[in-house]
Amino acid sequence: MSEGIGASVKRKEDKRFITGKGKYTDDIRMENQAYAAFVRSSHAHAEIQGIDASAAEGMSGVIAVLTGAQLTGDGIGNLICGWAISSKDGSPMNMGAWSALATEKVRYVGDAVAVVIAESKDEAQAAAEAVDVSYSELPVAASIVAALADGAPDIHENAPGNVIYDWELGDGDATEAALASAAHVTEMDITNNRLAPNAMEPRSAVATYDDAEDHYTLYSTSQNPHVARLVLSAFYQVAPEHKLRVIAPDVGGGFGSKIYIYPEEIVCLWASMKTRRSVKWTAERTESFLTDAHGRDHVTEARMGFDADGRIVGFKVSTKANFGAYMSLFSSAVPTYLYATLLSGTYDIPAIHCEVLACYTNTVPVDAYRGAGRPEASFVVERLMETAAREMGKDPAELRRVNFVKEFPYQTQVIMNYDSGDFEGNMNQAMEAADWAGFAARKAEAANRGRLRGIGMACYIEACGIAPSAAVGSLGAGVGLWESAEVRVNPVGTIEVLTGSHSHGQGHETTFAQVVAERFGVPLDSIQIVHGDTDKVQFGMGTYGSRSGPVGISAIVKACDKVEVKVRKIAAHLLECNPDELVLEDSQVKVPGTNKALGWHEVGLAAYTAHNLPADMEPGLKEGAFYDPENFTFPMGCFIAEVEIDPGTGKTDVVKFVASDDFGVIINPMIVEGQVHGGIAQGVGQALLEEMVYDESGQPVSGSYMDYTMPRAEDVPSFVVEHHNTRCATNPLGIKGCGEAGAIGSPPAVINAISDAIGNNDISMPATSAKVWAAIQASGTGMAAE
């Protein structure tokens, strides 16, 4: 049907978004609202000698100045990391304490030391500037190299040498033996650049304490309000869960950065109790750069060995991961179970070994950012494949073709079990759409215009919907990664679907409704998706890791299964037929070929009037379900980028970009295409433009849009987005997920295209004009292949 699965219906939520009627956290106005402004460290590493708030306390409009000593004195707990990783030697990870307001030391520029609560935002900010914090500066380690150097300052006492863990996955001996026997070994040093997430809506919180009820309400820019409530309650001791309501209203983008429960939300809740006022805080863009968890920041040495026929025999990867000054909520899982487990890529690799050394630095914490580990893995694998092909004189596409996994299920050497796919099919589709065969002519034509043209491919694979809960628990996860749903059919037949997934741009209000509309044969407009409020939805794990489709929708399907059973029983009872004879379509429940039919709304009304229900049946029509996936899903695809470079300036233009993705079953192709567009734009941003830079003293250098380059419309071409889908074998609708793929596959495609254009494999991200120009100089004319 035209509104169901596979239909590109327009997004139900867009009317309010594009007419300015969206309701975001900063739009919330409480009656007795006060404002918070944080006093932040301007030093990257220093001891706090004292905090003199006396001047600030006397300033206009100031209600209170609160410090870390008061916070810890009130029993507010330290921030947690939700995934325990052990080192090779079995020792637990070295986790340093992170207080929402620093007490003894500050560890990065932006670390919060105190908070001012005042009647207005301006008064709060003015008073925050007047809080006099005396610091004793300490030596700084602002990069992986500096943090791991001999004599580096220890950022946390319990992490000697700044090492958090030294972890491994795979078979080291087998891999080294395979590499020793290889006919060819390709070695590369690879950097994955540090990114600032830059959601359009800055983080914001409005906290209210009701002393009569001893109850808290938090409006927050969260991707997972239930997880926020759980963590705020169970670990930070802000309030017990039944006394804390968390609402994440419209949220303007997250990309991972709004998964975490940050110090600001904790402090606003606590301050609302201390001051008996509603407390609002909204980050300014500078604060976003200073405090939102950054992404990526890996340095890697990799070796990939091949036999004489070009088949991969072994793959060794050693990665150092920058965690910043504290371990953020999911930080530990990103460079381990979301990274090393994807190092088999789309290939049949018989031996893989990955070592990961995680370290502290005096920078903002690093955590999951669109793709989270998988872009880093995809970049390593696909840069190695492309470079190896050039070194061995093979066609990069053919080298991939020889090594593709071709039979499913496929058990990799790094935990993952791929359930489905047709990797060669996606590559063929992308090569055709990109006119791979015609590239030489385009390169020659560009050369006539004085431009260097290059083509690059990446065949990424990723993993969505972390699962199953028992497995992730055994690997150290502190939570289960299922999802919940409740489907409520009202007496008039309209439907409310309550989901634990959270929409912050993904279009759930449309796609989730499409699934239910098709399932029950009812109009899309009769369905309302409810999410983002812990008082409305009982529980949920939220939205990240492209899990809302494969996991969130699967929970809805499971709840719909239960509703449908009851609908059939009621209708069969009223129509005097067998439940299995009934068909649900056109807003009717009917026996085809007969005049036996009930309107959908009549079934709903029958359930609630309860005048004539089957014996022993309870009234009402409402069912809930929890869905725990049996496996990750594995979206994959082949991306092909073409670039043209101005050899005089090194400026790179992405002139063509083709994506062929396998997302399994697609609910709304228009929305999926939008996700791919956004993901590729983000990936092009990482490849060419974006980098969060700190200087040696730990001061952020690219902490504003004057220096941090976000991709603009003119930086990306019109994308060609194709699909060659195979059903996911492990969830009810066969959905794989599409939210991160674009950002995962595009950086290696772009960099491979640049290295092809300039004949130099030694080019790192972001491939700025200056870097590309220097690489052209290093490779001689820039026109030679090697």
Next chain:
Amino acid sequence: MHSLNYHKASNASEAARLLSGTEDGKFLAGGQTLIPAMKTRLAAPSDLVDVSGAAELRGINVSGREVTIGAATTHAEVAANGELRNVCPSICDMAANIGDPAVRHRGTIGGSIANNDPAADYPAAMLALGATIKTVSREIAADDFFVGLFETALYDDELITSIGFTAPAAGAYAKFPNPASRYAMCGVFVAKGDGGVRVGVTGAGADGAFRAGDFEAALDGEFSAEALDGLSVRAEEMLSDIHGDGVYRANLVSVMARRAVAAAN
């Protein structure tokens, strides 16, 4: 933003009088640099004296080849002025590529040169066009006006009223924008005037906008891109930052100079 007193001046002398009565006041023209600095609390003037509404400071006058541009004239007005384009299209094209549309419709020529951001476009144009900067009290040659990074020959509280120059026979501006800010990482303005060729460079120099004397001499001999073969500025005198080091910027100066000359021919 800190609270402050706002004053609106209707002419230059009123602006000067209003500012003289303030504790730590600043002139406000388009505010495209000052306001962002205030919003991030990096600047906190006690008073702002808004000169953008002063009619005598606005407008473009073209008489033969003599051009006068009021200090409070916006970039968009410069870009769109037909009379100016007839005699000096290069400055119109340059103004049309400053910042973004919002910046171009608020930002002013006087504000830009008074701020003398080392990456702003107008200083290169002023140097290449041999412009005269007129203030409430005197006239200053562009060559004497741009002193260093964010430094000019202006006295404290001296208000620019207009800019004057003779339109060159040929000219062009070639800019390589900073990918983030869209200021110039290197902008080269080449003008072939009655007194010879002048080459103004912005964005690249460690001390701000400068004239490339060697380039000028070569182009005086032959006004062609090839005349610049083998010439370059000294990398160690260029800016170096996360977007490009001195060697790269020196290269950009050569490349952009050639492209400007080619465009001017």
